Amino acid sequence: RKEVEQDPGPFNVPEGATVAFNCTYSNSASQSFFWYRQDCRKEPKLLMSVYSSGNEDGRFTAQLNRASQYISLLIRDSKLSDSATYLCVVIENTGGFKTIFGAGTRLFVKA
Amino acid sequence: GAVVSQHPSRVICKSGTSVKIECRSLDFQATTMFWYRQFPKQSLMLMATSNEGSKATYEQGVEKDKFLINHASLTLSTLTVTSAHPEDSSFYICSAYAGHYLAEQYFGPGTRLTVT
Numbered sequence: 001r002k003e004v005e006q007d008p009g010p011f012n013v014p015e016g017a018t019v020a021f022n023c024t025y026s027n028s029a030s031q032s033f034f035w036y037r038q039d040c041r042k043e044p045k046l047l048m049s050v051y052s053s054g055n056e057d058g059r060f061t062a063q064l065n066r067a068s069q070y071i072s073l074l075i076r077d078s079k080l081s082d083s084a085t086y087l088c089v090v091i092e093n094t095g096g097f098k099t100i101f102g103a104g105t106r107l108f109v110k111a
Numbered sequence: 112g113a114v115v116s117q118h119p120s121r122v123i124c125k126s127g128t129s130v131k132i133e134c135r136s137l138d139f140q141a142t143t144m145f146w147y148r149q150f151p152k153q154s155l156m157l158m159a160t161s162n163e164g165s166k167a168t169y170e171q172g173v174e175k176d177k178f179l180i181n182h183a184s185l186t187l188s189t190l191t192v193t194s195a196h197p198e199d200s201s202f203y204i205c206s207a208y209a210g211h212y213l214a215e216q217y218f219g220p221g222t223r224l225t226v227t
Contacts, residue, residue, distance in 0.1 A: 011178045033138060041202070041221075042220070042225070043204050043219060043220050044155065084195065087155075098160075100157075101154045101157075103153065
C-alpha cells in the first residue's frame with residue numbers, strides 16, 4: 001500500500017464547477033497535512049494546510065479525518081487558472097520529519 | 112514568502128560526466144534542505160535530507176556515492192550527479208526548511224537534467 005494515495009484523475013470540469021479531491025494516508029502517526037499545487041514543469045507551491053477542524057481559504061476548503069486517515073480538498077466555482085496538479089502531502093516524524101507526496105491529481109478546468 | 116533558488120535551471124550533459132546543482136536559500140537560513148527527483152507524470156520522490164554540517168541522510172534505493180550532497184552552509188546545498196547516465200535524466204527539486212512551522216518548506220524552481 002502506498003504511503004499517500006490520491007484519486008488518479010485527471011478531472012475535467014467546466015468553469016464554475018465544484019470539484020473534490022480525496023487522499024488517504026497509511027501512517028496513523030502522521031503529524032501534518034497539506035495540499036500543494038504544482039503547475040506543469042514548475043515546483044510545488046503550498047496551497048493550504050489541513051486541520052481536523054477544517055480550513056477554508058476563499059474557494060478552497062480542506063478537511064482532515066484522522067480516524068479514517070483521509071484528507072480532502074474542495075474547490076468551488078472552478079476557474080481556468082485552477083488547472084494544475086494537486087498534491088496531497090503528509091509529514092511524518094520518525095526521528096526527523098519526512099515529507100511524503102502523493103502522486104497528484106491533475107485538474108483541467110475548461111471554458 | 113521565502114525564496115529558494117536553484118542553478119542551473121536546465122542542463123544537458125553527456126553520459127559519464129558529472130553535474131552539480133546548487134540550491135540556495137536567499138533570505139533565510141535553512142537548517143535542513145531536501146532533494147527530490149520527479150520523473151514525468153510522477154510525484155516528487157525524496158532522495159535525501161541534508162543538514163548543515165553533517166552527512167546527508169539518503170532514502171532507500173538512492174545511491175549516496177552517485178548523488179553526492181554537500182550542505183556546507185545554512186544557505187547552500189549542492190547535489191552532484193556523478194557519472195550521469197540517461198536514466199538519471201529527471202527534474203531535480205530542492206527545498207529548504209527554516210526549522211519552524213512544518214509547512215515552511217520552500218521549494219526551488221527545479222533543475223531539468225537531460226543526459227544524452
